[in-house]
Every structure is written in C-alpha cells, then in structure tokens.
Amino acid sequence: MSAQAEAFLEMLAAERGAAANTLKAYGRDLDDFAAHARQAGRSLHDADSALLRDYMGSLARAGLSPRTQARRLSCLKQFHLFLAREGVRQDNPAELLDTPRLPATLPRFLTEDEVDALLAACVPPPDGGAARRWLVARAALEMLYASGLRISELLALPRRGLGRDAQMLMVRGKGGRERLVPLSAAARAAAEALIAHDGPRRSPYLFPGRAPDRPLTRQGFDRILHDVALRAGLDPARLSPHVLRHSFATHMLARGADLRALQVLLGHADIATTQIYTHVLAERLRQAVEAYHPLARGGDGETR
Incomplete structure (x- = not known):
C-alpha cells in the first residue's frame, strides 16, 4: 500500500x-x-x-x-x-463521476404482534436450563426494540452505564458520535435481571461473551436470535438486529413520532437517511386508501 x-x-x-x-x-x-x-x-x-x-x-x-x-x-x-x-495534487479527478444508480429498497420490519411474540418467547425453560441465554435474549431484544440501537452499539454498552433507576443511556455510535436514548421500564428490568445473574462474572460489559473481559460477539448474538425466532414461530431469515431497528423506527412513526426526533434517536447524521421510513408509511397509507376509501375504486373495481 x-x-x-x-x-x-x-x-x-x-x-x-x-x-x-x-x-x-x-x-x-x-x-x-x-x-x-x-x-x-x-x-x-x-x-x-x-x-x-x-x-x-x-x-x-x-x-x-x-x-x-x-x-x-x-x-x-x-x-x-x-x-x-494535502497538496499532493491540484484537483479531484473523481469529483464529477456519477454514482451508480442504486435500486430503491425499503427496510424490512416486523409487525407489533411479531415483536410481542419474540419478547414472549424469551422465557427460560421450566427446568431452568440455559437460563442465562434467555436472560440475554430478553434484555437485548427489549433494548434493541425500545431504543432503536445498532447491534454494535448494544454489544459495546458498558455495565456501569446502567445506573440505578436509569432513564436514559449514553450510546457511542458511528464516527464516535454520542447520543442519549431512552430506556423503557421493561428494558431496564430485563437488563437488571441479566446483571443480577452475571454478578460473579465481573465483566465491564452489559453483554459479556464467554470471556468476561470481552463483549458478546455479533455471531454469538445471531445464534441467540435464531433460537428466539424459532420459539416465536417466525422465520429466522426474516429476523436480524437491523430488522428490529427498522421495526422500532417504523412503529414510532406510525404512532406519530416526529421525524427529527427519530433522527436523533437513531443517531443518523443526515435526516435523508431517516426519511426512508416515510416511504414505508406512505406505501401503507396508499394501500389503506385503496382498500377503504369509498371513492378509491370505480364500479369495475379499478382504482380511480
């Protein structure tokens, strides 16, 4: 190089x-x-x-x-x-090159009922086997869905960041940018249950891996998520940490959240990145109008 x-x-x-x-x-x-x-x-x-x-x-x-x-x-x-x-050259020869046209892709997301099913599936078996695995699953899913965190942000969370009765979390996102995100009561309770179980591990991370001095890996969490999806009756191929982040954003907008507030919560540097979720809602609104508005369809069943 x-x-x-x-x-x-x-x-x-x-x-x-x-x-x-x-x-x-x-x-x-x-x-x-x-x-x-x-x-x-x-x-x-x-x-x-x-x-x-x-x-x-x-x-x-x-x-x-x-x-x-x-x-x-x-x-x-x-x-x-x-x-x-840096003065190595006088121009930028790449400046005027056109960026390849990218296909428009809408984010995949789950329904609210599907999220509820995932959370309900995070229950240790009656015999108590592998109890910690399901405590990790519950805490992680609650926090991903309640706060819209990226998986890298979640797994890097320090244990000390969850103080007593914490209402907000300080998150370090892309480019080292920090932001505050709200912590729901359910997410806090799930995290505290995991901390109580992990007491003897003395890890600096909220989600430690097999070695206490290292966080849980993305691959390790993916395996947990796969098992939760099967328990909830969902296709594991439809589920990923980013799908939960998309679900958080989509459900927030559907319930009236402000786009600027959502930008801050997601840690987007540019609101144009956040606006992709408005396309999801616009498509849902279009379908609703076509299905239910009395003037949306003519007598032959065709959309006017």
Missing part, C-alpha cells in the same frame, strides 16, 4: 473515527484501484478522470453490484479530495 493510501486511512481513523471494518474495506478498494492503475502504466495518486471512468466501467463489466460500485467510488472521491487538501 502506498504512503498516500496509508495517510488517508490514518486520517479516517483519527479525524472521523472510522471503524476497523470500514478501514479494511477502504484499504481493499484502494489496492484494487491501484492494481488497475498499474496495468495502465499509472500510479494510485496520479490518476485522471479517464482512468477512473475506465475503472468504474470495469467494475460494472465484472458484475459487481451497484452498491459495491458506489462504495468504491465514494472511497476514491474521498481519497482524491484528501490528496488535493
């Missing part, structure tokens, strides 16, 4: 608080473009717009998804902007 690429990744980590996975992905993207540039007799830091367009075209011809293409272009735009700001 070139010195310029390493400096760029260091900047992302130091100034923007980029996650380790983001840095790895951007590093791979830069390496891939550098290989393409070498084939054209160029280097990573002296590419022009023509070479960048040729590279993006090669990604499309290779069958990479529009989302992957868009991420690589975003990386290259940020990298060349960094080079310009």
Whole structure:
C-alpha cells in the first residue's frame, strides 16, 4: 500500500473515527484501484478522470453490484479530495463521476404482534436450563426494540452505564458520535435481571461473551436470535438486529413520532437517511386508501 493510501486511512481513523471494518474495506478498494492503475502504466495518486471512468466501467463489466460500485467510488472521491487538501495534487479527478444508480429498497420490519411474540418467547425453560441465554435474549431484544440501537452499539454498552433507576443511556455510535436514548421500564428490568445473574462474572460489559473481559460477539448474538425466532414461530431469515431497528423506527412513526426526533434517536447524521421510513408509511397509507376509501375504486373495481 502506498504512503498516500496509508495517510488517508490514518486520517479516517483519527479525524472521523472510522471503524476497523470500514478501514479494511477502504484499504481493499484502494489496492484494487491501484492494481488497475498499474496495468495502465499509472500510479494510485496520479490518476485522471479517464482512468477512473475506465475503472468504474470495469467494475460494472465484472458484475459487481451497484452498491459495491458506489462504495468504491465514494472511497476514491474521498481519497482524491484528501490528496488535493494535502497538496499532493491540484484537483479531484473523481469529483464529477456519477454514482451508480442504486435500486430503491425499503427496510424490512416486523409487525407489533411479531415483536410481542419474540419478547414472549424469551422465557427460560421450566427446568431452568440455559437460563442465562434467555436472560440475554430478553434484555437485548427489549433494548434493541425500545431504543432503536445498532447491534454494535448494544454489544459495546458498558455495565456501569446502567445506573440505578436509569432513564436514559449514553450510546457511542458511528464516527464516535454520542447520543442519549431512552430506556423503557421493561428494558431496564430485563437488563437488571441479566446483571443480577452475571454478578460473579465481573465483566465491564452489559453483554459479556464467554470471556468476561470481552463483549458478546455479533455471531454469538445471531445464534441467540435464531433460537428466539424459532420459539416465536417466525422465520429466522426474516429476523436480524437491523430488522428490529427498522421495526422500532417504523412503529414510532406510525404512532406519530416526529421525524427529527427519530433522527436523533437513531443517531443518523443526515435526516435523508431517516426519511426512508416515510416511504414505508406512505406505501401503507396508499394501500389503506385503496382498500377503504369509498371513492378509491370505480364500479369495475379499478382504482380511480
């Protein structure tokens, strides 16, 4: 990897608080473009717009998804902007390249009854076997659904953050940004039950893994979520931590929450990210009008 690429990744980590996975992905993207540039007799830091367009075209011809293409272009735009700001070059050749059109995808979410079924399924068996597993499931599901947390935010929660009669949680989100989220009485009770059970473990984390000094892994939680879905009679393929976050947001809006307030609760830097949930509600409203409004359909059953 070139010195310029390493400096760029260091900047992302130091100034923007980029996650380790983001840095790895951007590093791979830069390496891939550098290989393409070498084939054209160029280097990573002296590419022009023509070479960048040729590279993006090669990604499309290779069958990479529009989302992957868009991420690589975003990386290259940020990298060349960094080079310009550092005085390595005078322009940003990626600035005017068009981002690939992404397919419109609406977030998947559960119904309120399905969420209730999941929570009801988090009950230890009568013989008390694997009781802790179900205490973890209940506390995690209550907190994910009640506060709209990302799974990375949930698993990183410190145990000390849940003080006596805590009404709010301080959460560190993407880019190191902190926000306060409300903690429902049910979520607090479930978390306190887990803490009481985990007393002897002396872990700094609310959700410790097998080793008390480390948090529960995402893979470990996915296995728990899979078992809860089966117990609740739901298809595990429909369930993920992000689906619970989408469910929180969708249900909040459906019950009258303000979009700006929801943006703060979800930790979105840009309200445009939050607005995707309005599309979900708009589609539901359209279906409701077509189904129930007396003037929505003509005598032949067709929508007017």
